[in-house]
Amino acid sequence: MLTQRNTLDTVGLAKRIRLHALRMTSLGGTSHIGSVFSMADLLAVLYGRILRIEAASPQWPNRDRFILSKGHAGAGVYAAVAECGFFEVSVLDSHGQNGSKLSGHVSHKGVPGVELSTGSLGHGLPVSTGMALAAKRARRLHRVFSLMSDGECDEGSNWEAILFAAHHRLDNLIAIVDYNKLQSLERVEDTLRLEPFVEKWRSFGWAVREVDGHDHEEIARCLEAVPFAPGQPSCLIAHTIKGKGVSFMENSVLWHYRTARGEEYEAAKRELEGSS
Amino acid sequence: MRDAFIRQLAGLAKDDARIVLLTGDLGFGVFDEYRRILPEQFINVGVAEQNLAAVATGMALEGHIAFTYSIANFPTLRCLEQLRNDACYHGANVKTVAIGGGFSYGNLGFSHHATEDLAILRSLPGMTVVAPADLWEVEQATIALTLASGSAYLRLDKSNAGRTDRPGERFELGKARCLREGDAMTLVGCGGIVAELLAASTALSREGIDCRVISHHTISQVDHEAIASAAAGTGGIVTVEEHTVTGGLGGAIAEWCLESGVLPRRFRRIGLRDEFATVVGSQDYLRERYAMGADAIAKTVRAMLGAER
Numbered sequence: 001m002l003t004q005r006n007t008l009d010t011v012g013l014a015k016r017i018r019l020h021a022l023r024m025t026s027l028g029g030t031s032h033i034g035s036v037f038s039m040a041d042l043l044a045v046l047y048g049r050i051l052r053i054e055a056a057s058p059q060w061p062n063r064d065r066f067i068l069s070k071g072h073a074g075a076g077v078y079a080a081v082a083e084c085g086f087f088e089v090s091v092l093d094s095h096g097q098n099g100s101k102l103s104g105h106v107s108h109k110g111v112p113g114v115e116l117s118t119g120s121l122g123h124g125l126p127v128s129t130g131m132a133l134a135a136k137r138a139r140r141l142h143r144v145f146s147l148m149s150d151g152e153c154d155e156g157s158n159w160e161a162i163l164f165a166a167h168h169r170l171d172n173l174i175a176i177v178d179y180n181k182l183q184s185l186e187r188v189e190d191t192l193r194l195e196p197f198v199e200k201w202r203s204f205g206w207a208v209r210e211v212d213g214h215d216h217e218e219i220a221r222c223l224e225a226v227p228f229a230p231g232q233p234s235c236l237i238a239h240t241i242k243g244k245g246v247s248f249m250e251n252s253v254l255w256h257y258r259t260a261r262g263e264e265y266e267a268a269k270r271e272l273e274g275s276s
Numbered sequence: 277m278r279d280a281f282i283r284q285l286a287g288l289a290k291d292d293a294r295i296v297l298l299t300g301d302l303g304f305g306v307f308d309e310y311r312r313i314l315p316e317q318f319i320n321v322g323v324a325e326q327n328l329a330a331v332a333t334g335m336a337l338e339g340h341i342a343f344t345y346s347i348a349n350f351p352t353l354r355c356l357e358q359l360r361n362d363a364c365y366h367g368a369n370v371k372t373v374a375i376g377g378g379f380s381y382g383n384l385g386f387s388h389h390a391t392e393d394l395a396i397l398r399s400l401p402g403m404t405v406v407a408p409a410d411l412w413e414v415e416q417a418t419i420a421l422t423l424a425s426g427s428a429y430l431r432l433d434k435s436n437a438g439r440t441d442r443p444g445e446r447f448e449l450g451k452a453r454c455l456r457e458g459d460a461m462t463l464v465g466c467g468g469i470v471a472e473l474l475a476a477s478t479a480l481s482r483e484g485i486d487c488r489v490i491s492h493h494t495i496s497q498v499d500h501e502a503i504a505s506a507a508a509g510t511g512g513i514v515t516v517e518e519h520t521v522t523g524g525l526g527g528a529i530a531e532w533c534l535e536s537g538v539l540p541r542r543f544r545r546i547g548l549r550d551e552f553a554t555v556v557g558s559q560d561y562l563r564e565r566y567a568m569g570a571d572a573i574a575k576t577v578r579a580m581l582g583a584e585r
Contacts, residue, residue, distance in 0.1 A: 116366070117366065120357055120361055123330060123358065126334070130335045131334040131337060160322075161331075
């Protein structure tokens with residue numbers, strides 16, 4: 001029997017994830033804050049309303065698996081699992097510090113609640129596919145959610161997995177693409193075009209929906225409806241804004257790299273604290 | 277070796293539903309019997325080695341013992357980062373099996389020569405690297421790697437040294453096997469090329485040069501006792517591998533010897549030296565051509581001993 005975790009206030013959770021990640025990356029001198037803000041609402045809805053997980057039992061066999069494939073946004077996942085009670089929120093401040101287990105790119109070692117270590121792109125979805133296949137074969141009911149970036153879809157390994165998941169009818173697998181339209185140096189459109197993106201996933205045999213990746217109700221409605229079609233893996237393409245929540249970070253590649261410090265940190269914090 | 281591996285794995289998998297075999301679309305006809313009896317424990321992932329290694333990791337993290345199968349460098353170098361980040365970092369029970377060690381696919385050309393795999397895989401933390409010499413070692417290594425926790429690489433070969441086990445002998449990962457006694461020199465090899473070591477030692481013994489022959493099947497773990505004994509009790513150590521001399525078996529033994537202060541009287545590594553095979557031919561032909569066959573080994577031993585006589 002699966003249990004549903006208590007529903008959290010996802011708006012408050014998203015705000016806390018953003019504030020934690022801002023502080024963590026600032027203290028740790030790490031980067032990718034824009035990438036965390038881009039997916040913070042997706043994380044809040046997943047951890048607040050969707051994932052069946054138990055903080056008291058991180059290895060509970062029937063838990064949903066959440067894999068962060070865009071491992072560079074690891075600060076967001078550390079913040080989310082700490083907020084869910086997997087470890088003390090105070091531990092977050094060690095992020096990126098000498099001797100810390102909380103690396104810039106997400107790592108599971110010694111970090112309860114983190115399922116898979118990533119950081120090199122194109123790894124999360126293929127491993128998730130193996131996890132989903134194993135669950136299917138064992139007739140287990142948990143789901144595997146894999147959150148990936150748009151730039152990451154340049155990686156050929158993902159398309160190997162996308163073929164495989166559809167062939168094996170893994171409808172317990174959900175890929176969520178944080179489609180913020182910016183990648184490492186410039187716009188996705190100017191780097192390696194993904195469009196027509198929805199059609200690509202569909203033509204590979206996935207059931208696809210699109211969503212405003214910052215609208216919690218819409219995200220929840222979609223993720224509560226998985227699988228989108230029986231016998232097909234689900235893909236949720238979430239249209240997002242990189243750096244969402246801090247005006248001077250939004251839609252800027254700079255904040256893929258820059259660490260907010262001093263006045264910039266204070267200004268970002270004020271904006272996030274003032275948001276509803 | 278391939279058939280011995282599959283037979284052994286099928287025997288194990290019948291009694292252990294955790295075992296799954298994933299192929300990267302290779303092994304025509306090889307898996308027929310395995311698939312007939314264990315259809316649920318077989319997956320052809322397709323020509324997609326990155327996904328092969330990653331799916332195996334995902335399944336292993338969910339409790340499976342996942343064997344992947346392909347040829348030459350495809351299940352290793354093509355997806356090296358998946359082995360490093362996904363399998364090894366997570367300590368996953370992923371057992372990578374490659375048929376086609378060294379020059380097994382000699383006439384197919386350089387793309388199919390696996391001649392750097394041991395060195396590269398040996399450098400991965402937590403990766404157990406095994407190159408069996410004979411059919412018994414293949415069977416035993418398959419059992420041992422199934423029982424051992426963590427990631428492993430099993431390098432199989434077209435050639436083999438027959439069956440060299442003694443009645444009641446027990447196989448242990450990391451424990452080298454002495455196949456022939458002798459004190460003039462110790463020949464240490466891994467993989468099917470150990471047959472050439474045995475042939476070389478037979479030829480040398482006719483000349484009164486009795487060599488010790490060791491199958492050092494576990495490359496990732498130097499057998500300290502066997503190597504220290506060879507250094508102390510024989511005229512020197514010659515390592516032989518169908519592989520580059522850089523970082524493989526010879527490199528591992530040399531590293532350990534120097535660091536431990538165990539100094540063989542003489543030491544020589546036989547293998548490729550910073551080169552690809554640019555001609556093709558049978559496995560035997562290429563061994564001779566690249567000076568690692570029985571004749572070349574015997575010649576090396578004679579020269580090493582003669583130089584000091």
